[in-house]
Amino acid sequence: MQHLKYLYKFLWKHKLKLLVGTFFVLISNFFALYPAEFVRKAFDTILENTHNINHFNNTNKIILKYTSLILLFSVLKGVFMFFMRQTIIVVSRYIEFDLKNEIYKKYQQLNLEFYKKNKTGDLMNRISEDVSKVRMAVGPGLMYTINITTLFFLVINRMLDINSKLTLYTLIPFPLLAISIYYVSNKINVRSEKAQKQLSKITAITQESYSGIEIIKSFNQQKNILKNFVNQCKKYTKKQIDLIEIEAFFFPLIIVLIGSSTLITIYIGGLESFKNNISTGNIAEFIIYINMLAWPIASIGWITSLLQRASASQERINKFLKIKPKINQNKTKKTLIKGNIKFKDVSLIYNDTNIKALNCINLEIQEGKTLGVFGKTGSGKTTLLDLITRLYDTNSGKIFIDNIDIKKINLSSLRSYIGYVPQDGYLFSGTIKDNIIFSSDNYNYNKMVAAAKYAEILDEINSFKDGFNTIVGERGVQLSGGQKQRLSIARVFYKNPLMYIFDDCLSAIDKQKSKNILINLNKKMKSKTSIIVSHKISSLEKLDDIIVLKKGEIIQKGSHTDLIKTEGYYKEVFIKQSSNLENI
Ligand SMILES: Nc1ncnc2c1ncn2[C@@H]1O[C@H](COP(=O)(O)OP(=O)(O)OP(=O)(O)O)[C@@H](O)[C@H]1O
Ligand SMILES: [Mg+2]
Known part of the structure; x- marks a missing residue:
């Protein structure tokens, strides 16, 4: 990841916004955490009062109170998530802007020899695809890392407070979830890159066939060009199907692993509840926590692969930014010349x-x-x-x-x-x-x-x-x-x-x-x-x-x-x- 160190200067430039963004992440997680507790309390209240019809009105009021609180907290969570995106993701767009400008400026300085050596497509990729990948790391990558870390500590802390045995059991499938998501995301990335490359090829062929249309027609090569185009399109379709195949694994995998965690919670939670170590409401609370943790844990794999790709892209960008223009720009004063x-x-x-x-x-x-x-x-x-x-x-x-x-x-x-x-x-x-x-x-x-x-x-x-x-x-x-x-x-x-x-x-x-x-x-x-x-x-x-x-x-x-x-x-x-x- 050392290549990404180059981005420190940009992150430092926007430090204030990032700090505020982190603060919003913390608050939004705080509001995300409490509804689970309200659900537990509501459950326990119902359970306590199910056999007592006289308490119906009172129970009703309590349930209404918790429902409103859940609603309020969800809205607040949403509001702060909005602010979180508005700060961190916006910063990533600023960094994208800065980086693109830096690269473009470099392009303007480099001399002709550089352009003869490098393909136009590669130069375009540096400024478009590579920068986008880096942006993904400083935007969503950074945001989810902060989010996951805070959420993880808050939720696990809460779970351990309730019952450490149940916590350990329910977390068993999670490392498996992170590893398999990492594996699947990596495969998705590799295949999507292959599909992307094929698409670029098709674009290049199309572009060439338009700009060289006069030659194609005069040499009567339309059929061959079309055949080549169809072949490349077939390859593209095959690559897309490969991609869809692996993408199709993504959500089922998450669901199976969350499902198994939920089953463990119900089973172990049930046993613990029998022993009166926890209330039944706690089981519901746990199930909510598991669902809250599922996406962040799945994201670890996703973020890791995101960072790897960004690092590879930044490495390419750095290599290129380090090239010194061979023609010395000479920043001396404007020289007045006559023309000898x-x-x-x-x-x-x-x-x-x-x-x-x-x-x-x-x-x-x-x-x-x-x-x-x-x-x-x-x-x-x-x-x-x-x-x-x-x-x-x-x-x-x-x-x-x-x-x-x-x-x-x-x-x-x-x-x-x-x-x-x-x-x-x-x-x-x-x-x-x-x-x-x-x-x-x-x-x-x-x-x-x-x-x-x-x-x-x-x-x-x-x-x-x-x-x-x-x-x-x-x-x-x-x-x-x-x-x-x-x-x-x-x-x-x-x-x-x-x-x-x-x-x-x-x-x-x-x-x-x-x-x-x-x-x-x-x-x-x-x-x-x-x-x-x-x-x-x-x-x-x-x-x-x-x-x-x-x-x-x-x-x-x-x-x-x-x-x-x-x-x-x-x-x-x-x-x-x-x-x-x-x-x-
Ligand atoms: N960018 C380059 N890189 C490497 N070799 C080059 C480059 N440009 C020209 N050459 C080579 O240098 C030699 C001189 O080329 P130059 O373009 O100066 O010729 P020219 O007299 O302008 O020819 P023409 O009348 O065809 O334009 C040629 O042998 C050519 O192959
Ligand atoms: Mg010439």
Whole structure:
């Protein structure tokens, strides 16, 4: 259970509420205890007066008194149980909130490498299922533990006061009850987890089959997909049936064990009553006590298994919270920069694949100049850009911005200066407007329209029925590839940053539109450092400088006019692309 120690800080934070909650538990148990005594007294009164008709009215009054008291105490017990839940369970929801936020904050800090290593499903589970399991331990788990302990001591004390022999006999089945409930709950948990996992699988399959619907249909794979789906559903049903089988044991088990305790009470209690050691009312009182103890004792097993699961979940959460972000956040003051970028002997090997994506890059982009990056697929273009945005850090060598080591610049201020259009322009499932203004904290309609205009997408947006309020379907499925790219570009224009970084984001845009965007960019880029990665030479020819990458190394460097005069890869591609066939 040591992993749950992490929760102390949260429990401490809410200590007052928890203390008040414990107090409510005590009071509610106090009110739960007395009705049993009233029942005994009522029984004994009836027994004493059954043969005396003259005492009827008096007996009636006494019985009425006890009935009202039982009713009153039950209501009070209920009221305090309500308060008990209102405090302890509410605290568990606060802790759930705190823990979820802590995890989410961590997600935001961790770098790209972490996301490449971990599956989305696992990350989602940490924040949803694992936190829920922990909440169950700090909510119901804690509440029932306090409840059981106090109730147990109060009731057993009361029972021992009446008759210790009868107490011992009636309690015989109880340890058995606790152990078997523990065993059954554990099995229930294991099976329910299996069913849950299967359900997640079905959800994943369903989700994939919707998002990949175009490919499924075009490859005519509907039947196979359906077959797979039905198979997974069958497995799920089987797992649910397994679960129901074991769940069906739960209540009968409790009933059998309470029943046996009750029988023992009646039998031993009867014998004791004959010997005049207890009254018959005591037997009734005992039966009530047994019923009061049954659920708490059954809960011991349930709580133990709850705590075990919470501990396993917390262990996973702790492991993840301990991960230190590899990219140092650098909380120094916001650094004012102008935009001179310098690479000095920069290399990068990706840890997970051991691929040397960049090898000893030396490069300088003067403030306000434009650089084109050209090269075959896999040559390291995206990697080069990722180092500037610090999605990754260099293994060796240094990058300087305005002669300041990039690692010494406040990370969030660095990123605020950069307008980055990634290669796979991701769109969120909101409206077009949401996607464009995403890059800034302020909303300005005119700026948004201008950004769309510069990105050559304004006409299309206006032609949509809902204009800027058109919902971009999940992953932007309602838009064409080129439209998605242009929206990603509009997002960056709206940001109006100090530096522009375009990663092959004109690939699905026709030549004329690409040209216009670049002209607009040129207008905007005036005095702004920009890097443009492209496979199309037409997108690079106007830039100040161009580098050609091959296997992570710069093999050619110069302006477009220089490069087309020099024998090499750039010139080869230029000739091919200039021919009508490739010049799309
Ligand atoms: N996150 C990563 N983890 C491990 N290896 C990576 C990662 N990203 C890229 N690589 C590898 O690094 C090399 C350079 O990749 P990079 O994405 O920089 O190429 P690129 O020039 O942008 O290619 P493209 O034109 O296809 O976009 C490739 O061999 C690739 O397999
Ligand atoms: Mg790339």
